[in-house]
Amino acid sequence: MSNPYIALVEAHNALLQKTDAPLFSNLDELGHAPKAELAADAPIAMIFAPHPDDECIIGGLPLRLGREAGFNVINVAVSQGSNLKRQPERWVEVKNACDYLGWGLLETIPGGLMDVNCKTRDGNPTAWAEKVEVIANILRKYKPQVVVCPHNNDYHSAHIGTYYLLVDALKAANHSCVLVQSEFWRQMEAPNALIATSLNDTADLIAALACHVEEVRRNPYHLRLPGYMADNVRRGAEVCGGQGAAAPTFSFGSIYHVGRFDGSNLVPTDKKFTISESDDIKAILA
Numbered sequence: 001m002s003n004p005y006i007a008l009v010e011a012h013n014a015l016l017q018k019t020d021a022p023l024f025s026n027l028d029e030l031g032h033a034p035k036a037e038l039a040a041d042a043p044i045a046m047i048f049a050p051h052p053d054d055e056c057i058i059g060g061l062p063l064r065l066g067r068e069a070g071f072n073v074i075n076v077a078v079s080q081g082s083n084l085k086r087q088p089e090r091w092v093e094v095k096n097a098c099d100y101l102g103w104g105l106l107e108t109i110p111g112g113l114m115d116v117n118c119k120t121r122d123g124n125p126t127a128w129a130e131k132v133e134v135i136a137n138i139l140r141k142y143k144p145q146v147v148v149c150p151h152n153n154d155y156h157s158a159h160i161g162t163y164y165l166l167v168d169a170l171k172a173a174n175h176s177c178v179l180v181q182s183e184f185w186r187q188m189e190a191p192n193a194l195i196a197t198s199l200n201d202t203a204d205l206i207a208a209l210a211c212h213v214e215e216v217r218r219n220p221y222h223l224r225l226p227g228y229m230a231d232n233v234r235r236g237a238e239v240c241g242g243q244g245a246a247a248p249t250f251s252f253g254s255i256y257h258v259g260r261f262d263g264s265n266l267v268p269t270d271k272k273f274t275i276s277e278s279d280d281i282k283a284i285l286a
Helices: 006-016 059-068 084-101 120-125 123-142 157-173 199-209 213-218 220-237 281-285
Strands: 044-051 074-076 104-107 147-151 174-180 191-195 254-263 273-275
Touching: 044 059, 044 123, 059 074, 059 123, 059 147, 059 191, 059 199, 059 254, 059 281, 074 084, 074 147, 084 104, 084 147, 084 157, 084 199, 084 213, 120 123, 120 157, 123 157, 157 174, 174 199, 191 220, 191 281, 199 220, 213 220, 220 254, 273 281
Parallel strands: 044 074, 044 147, 074 104, 147 174, 191 273
Antiparallel strands: 174 254, 191 254
16 A cells, blocks of 8 residues: 555655746846835834845744734845855845835945854954944834844854844843844744744745845755745644644744843743734734
8 A cells, every 4th residue: 555645745845846936036027016005104123134035034924014014114134144245146135025025125234244143242342332333223213113033042153143233232222122033043942923924925925035046046945935834833833822732724834932122121921922814913012
């Protein structure tokens, strides 16, 4: 008797090994995703992405804030990668991705910040203070209600460094906000939010990620994003919903820790969120 699941495995493998999935070096090939009109006083949700492409990989919650809650979503490209020759290309790629999703885009300094890591924080306080002030000035100017950054153990040194850069800058600016910690390279120890994305939103994140042409040629994150987001739902059912919680019925989601920064510290919380496609995304703001 043949294994009845072989066809399922083969179908998944065919999707992951696609060689004809389109990449988008300019938006003439892709167009723009539908964009809601923003109010003049729209609240701001700001993503601080360690590298161009991170904004798409962890973008489920900010995408929903923009589309469903009227937020002005702005991606801050903390760095533009460590390869100096690739930085101009990566800036074009991230601009295409953000334009497609209807997000704003900010540069920290020309070419982006370099050496955003704990080695700099611990060993070169003068250089670190300069980086902190760059981010603090952005926070002072835009006053985001929601800030999204990696968690403090997200494996990659630039991801971990970006967390500490944001926390230090939030303190320097004495800025209070909803602080959303994301994960990619390493799972968080205690996430508290599983946020669903619809089929259309998930497809838009993949299309935006496919704008990072050379990055996904190197490693096809875009083809693996649905599997990653499906596994988030598997894991998030219990780590965010509680042990023994009923499994969500949605297919794709992202895991975060949603808390509040009071201007000096991250305030402890016992809140947990499992937000389906039909739930009000503004629940995270309560």
